[in-house]
Amino acid sequence: MVDDDTFEQLLTTVERFVRERLIPAEPRVEEEDDIPEDIVREMGEMGLFGLSIPEAHGGLGLSTLQESRLVEALCYASVSFRSLIGTNVGIGSQGIVMDGTEAQKATYLPRLATGEMIASFALTEPDIGSDAAHLKTAARRDGGDFILNGTKRYITNAVRAGVFTVFARTDPARDGGDGVSAFLLPADTPGITVAKPDRKLGQRGTKTSDVIFDDVRLPESAIIGGPGNENRGFRTAMKVLDRGRVHVASIAIGTAQRMLDVATAYALERRQFGVAIAEHQFVQGMLAESQAELLAARHLVRATAATYDRDGQAILMASSSKLFASEMAFRVADRALQIHGGAGYMAEYPIERLFRDSRLLRIYEGTSQIQQVIIARRMVKEFTGRA
Ligand code: COS
Numbered sequence: 001m002v003d004d005d006t007f008e009q010l011l012t013t014v015e016r017f018v019r020e021r022l023i024p025a026e027p028r029v030e031e032e033d034d035i036p037e038d039i040v041r042e043m044g045e046m047g048l049f050g051l052s053i054p055e056a057h058g059g060l061g062l063s064t065l066q067e068s069r070l071v072e073a074l075c076y077a078s079v080s081f082r083s084l085i086g087t088n089v090g091i092g093s094q095g096i097v098m099d100g101t102e103a104q105k106a107t108y109l110p111r112l113a114t115g116e117m118i119a120s121f122a123l124t125e126p127d128i129g130s131d132a133a134h135l136k137t138a139a140r141r142d143g144g145d146f147i148l149n150g151t152k153r154y155i156t157n158a159v160r161a162g163v164f165t166v167f168a169r170t171d172p173a174r175d176g177g178d179g180v181s182a183f184l185l186p187a188d189t190p191g192i193t194v195a196k197p198d199r200k201l202g203q204r205g206t207k208t209s210d211v212i213f214d215d216v217r218l219p220e221s222a223i224i225g226g227p228g229n230e231n232r233g234f235r236t237a238m239k240v241l242d243r244g245r246v247h248v249a250s251i252a253i254g255t256a257q258r259m260l261d262v263a264t265a266y267a268l269e270r271r272q273f274g275v276a277i278a279e280h281q282f283v284q285g286m287l288a289e290s291q292a293e294l295l296a297a298r299h300l301v302r303a304t305a306a307t308y309d310r311d312g313q314a315i316l317m318a319s320s321s322k323l324f325a326s327e328m329a330f331r332v333a334d335r336a337l338q339i340h341g342g343a344g345y346m347a348e349y350p351i352e353r354l355f356r357d358s359r360l361l362r363i364y365e366g367t368s369q370i371q372q373v374i375i376a377r378r379m380v381k382e383f384t385g386r387a
Contacts, residue, residue: 075254
């Protein structure tokens with residue numbers, strides 16, 4: 001955690017960067033489906049790739065609450081910019097931070113912190129999405145090595161990756177989470193093919209791809225936490241996703257604030273029936289409901305992040321935040337577009353893109369339905385523990 005003054009300075013710098021550099025670059029990102037190199041470099045210089053990596057390993061070492069506020073500020077600009085740093089800050093690095101050996105931390109974290117190396121998190125497969133424990137990618141033992149075979153799907157930043165955290169079944173006799181290990185796999189290892197990036201509804205500039213492993217040989221020292229952690233990788237995945245859900249909820253707050261501001265500006269400028277449409281009560285209703293829900297979500301997400309910092313986990317709150325904030329952003333997106341009327345459907349207005357971009361929030365790092373499953377299970381567990 002950095003001290004309050006340093007953090008506030010960083011936040012102010014990021015807010016300025018968002019206004020002066022990122023928002024003006026949004027049309028170019030949409031057009032080119034890529035983040036301009038100068039912006040990638042500037043994001044690296046600001047330390048954004050290393051927000052959550054401990055200072056001892058070259059990162060900024062922000063607390064979860066600080067990270068949440070910073071991600072919220074960053075996501076006032078297109079969420080595609082966040083995606084570039086997102087795997088190094090979140091799911092790509094946190095397995096190493098949480099469960100890695102000292103040697104693994106020393107090897108990877110300093111390069112991830114600067115953005116010199118990009119990390120990708122490879123869990124999802126063609127037949128395995130929500131039911132992550134039953135993944136099929138297999139790592140078969142061969143003496144002191146493993147031979148990895150399988151296909152991973154929708155892997156964010158795979159085309160940019162220097163290292164993959166790959167989840168693979170190391171115990172074929174156990175078909176659930178208990179037979180899964182997490183490996184750190186350098187992207188230049190022979191036998192890895194990264195397919196060309198997927199075409200998507202939104203978030204142009206972000207890159208997701210299939211990653212295919214064909215007899216990839218890797219040593220047992222590549223297991224996160226070392227050979228003693230064989231078959232313990234699913235827990236690492238769950239812990240990483242738990243924290244990641246606070247991060248995704250923070251994205252939802254940032255982009256919802258942007259959409260609400262865009263809608264408010266339009267409602268003040270657009271005139272119908274002789275007055276600005278912001279004076280019409282039905283429009284006011286849409287703005288007000290969005291504002292109230294956004295405030296509620298922001299406070300929930302920040303309380304969750306603070307709980308995470310205090311307790312080291314916040315499973316029920318993290319899933320509640322992810323569920324509530326992403327669904328809130330979806331409603332805000334829809335109302336913001338509605339306030340624009342026909343103009344909202346046209347690509348020349350930013351809301352058309354922001355609407356498409358925000359749709360993914362309800363899906364990635366666990367769908368809303370999976371968050372409901374996690375919340376209900378925790379409720380039952382806590383209730384029966386009390387009874
Ligand atoms: N922190 C630590 N450990 C956790 C955990 C968490 N947040 N969540 C689960 N675990 C542990 C459990 O305690 C359990 O260990 P024990 O058997 O020792 O008790 C183990 O992990 C298995 O958990 P569980 O029994 O809940 O697994 P299930 O297969 O029933 O379901 C869900 C797990 C559905 C919650 C999980 O598969 C999931 O999160 N799916 C969504 C995956 C996802 O988000 N994908 C997005 C793409 S990746 S960016």
